[in-house]
Amino acid sequence: MANSNEQVTGKPMNKIAMMALLMIGSFVIILMQTSLGTALPALMTAFNVDSATVQWLTTIFLMVNGIMVPVSAYMTTRIPTKYLYLSALAVYILGTFMAWTAPTSAFWVMMLARALQAMAAGIVMPLMQVVALTLFSENSRGKALGSIGLVIGMAPAIGPTLSGWILDGKHKFLGLTWGGDWRSIFGLVLPLAIIVFFLSIFYFKNVLETQKVSLDIRSLIESTVGFGFLLFGFAMVSNHGWGSFSYVITPIIVGVLVIAEFTRHQLHMEKPFLDVKVLMNKQFALTTTMVSLTFIAMLGVEMVLPTYMQTVRGLTALDSGLTLLPGALMMGLISPIAGSFYDKYGAKRLAIFGFALVTMATLPYYFLTAETPTIYITALYMVRMAGIAFTMMPLTSSAMGALPKEQNAQGTAVNNTARQIAASLGTAVLASVMQSVANDNMPANSLKAADPLAYGSKAITATLDGFHTSFFVAACFAFAAFVLAFFLHSGKVNQPEGKEK
CATH class of the missing domain: 1.20.1250.20 (MFS general substrate transporter like domains)
Known part of the structure; x- marks a missing residue:
């Protein structure tokens, strides 16, 4: 990934700085996908909810993330790269702050916070790959995407270990004592996300060509409903089993049917949503x-x-x-x-x-x-x-x-x-x-x-x-x-x- 200062779309930029900010920001965001797994018992106690209810903090993340990924193609084409990434970071920061400060009497605040974090994850994962494909030539593309593997593979794997360590007890770092509770999981990543946001204002550039593509509302609705129901059905299997008609079979069938209609519609569009x-x-x-x-x-x-x-x-x-x-x-x-x-x-x-x-x-x-x-x-x-x-x-x-x-x-x-x-x-x-x-x-x-x-x-x-x-x-x-x-x-x-x- 040499030659840090080069021309892409006619503008000078530091490619290594851009990729570093993109990878660090993406790592922090994707980390949240699995970080709450070990914290669910503590959250059950804090919010006074049962295991089925608290599991929704994981389910809602998977669902919203899955819904946002198809939408990312339209957003990447329509919104300038820099503003799309900054917007994703801003949404993540808002969601993380809400989770960090969520009152224990309002579980819905945590649900909303997780949905916002998942929206950011659904944007940055595809964006990170598209930017790498654009910034680097074919000869070094494998190395660039290999570096991205650090984020996509390591963040979900490290999440449970990191949150388990945080929950294990109080820790001292730079003279500060923190940890031992579930809020520290969000409090740890929040400052890093804010730093990446402000650095990205100066170092992140628009590298992808945009087009004035109109948003096809029908495609958006079909994509959201289809992938939402499908992912919901899969997420409910662990709690209700494959034989559950209401929670598993019906949502999966509805999801498949809507996705089939969504696919048929996309094949007949001049400029498809996906x-x-x-x-x-x-x-x-x-x-x-x-x-x-x-x-x-x-x-x-x-x-x-x-x-x-x-x-x-x-x-x-x-x-x-x-x-x-x-x-x-x-x-x-x-x-x-x-x-x-x-x-x-x-x-x-x-x-x-x-x-x-x-x-x-x-x-x-x-x-x-x-x-x-x-x-x-x-x-x-x-x-x-x-x-x-x-x-x-x-x-x-x-x-x-x-x-x-x-x-x-x-x-x-x-x-x-x-x-x-x-x-x-x-x-x-x-x-x-x-x-x-x-x-x-x-x-x-x-x-x-x-x-x-x-x-x-x-x-x-x-x-x-x-x-x-x-x-x-x-x-x-x-x-x-x-x-x-x-x-x-x-x-x-x-x-x-x-x-x-």
Whole structure:
């Protein structure tokens, strides 16, 4: 990422400063996606709500984030880059401040705050990729997107560990004492977001060409309703199961039907709200599918593994998060290297190698017991995250390289939308499989009174059976991606000139 002062769209700018501000701001924003997971019990007590209610703080984030990603293509095309990024930061700062100061008598304030944070996340994730694709030439694009992998992969992985550490007790930093309560989670990131906002006023530039595209209200409504219902249905699986007609089946069916109508409408528009025609490009469709499988394999296990360590091994939320932290750091180390390799060799060999690592490191989880050494679990997780680092951003680079430059914003929005849906679907599938198998194998309640020790032993075995099946399903997703990798284009994909015919 050399040559920091260059001309893009005819204006001088510091590319490294811009990307640094974009990555730091995006990291802070995306961090909030998973940071509340370990804080939910504390929030239940503070706001005097039950577990089903407090879970909405996670559900609303996933839903609003997923809804905003398709909208980002229109916003990126219509709003100048600098003002779009500053607006996203401002919305995030407002949401974080509201969460930090939320009165415990008003849970709706926290819900609104989380929705605002999710709106910002839905804008910055696609924007970060489009800006990187624009700022850097084809020869260094893999390295640039590899650096972005630091944000997209590490932020969700670090979130639970960071919040667990904050909740663990009081900490001293620069003479200040803070931590020990849920408000500190928001208070920690708020100053950093404000600093990035003010620095971006001076260093962030408009790098994307804008067009006076009118907003198609019908498309906006269909996109919001369709993706909103679909993501809501997936989010409700963990609480209500796949058999729930009201909370799961109906929302998913409505979501699919509305998205189908949304897709039909987009195909007949001269200037679509979300250009689904990019999926007619076989290379883009294949790599986007594989990126989606990558996210299922990554986020699904990120959700199931801490649950195993806390329910079966008895670890605290902080200790389970620390067990996974080396894997997140491994991904941060490998992502830029994988990006450089993509610039030289393309995505095919990296994807085959990466998915082989993910599959081989996931299968041993099928044999976990209540006594499996923690260091063994950590080592396997590090190998998994290394494999994901070798696949995620190289595949994203390959997907975007298959499209003409003018389709960057639309392609990024489609890629991110598919990834968001896959993450929600993968989490729902693995969680439901885990719970279903555990419930089916749980001993009869009568045994609890007759022989408590035998009941306890069989209950642990039943719970482990649920985790084993869930990990096996995750390995199957990784293996499916491994097979698909052999159909990738050999070598680096060169971006075509002009629009696709």
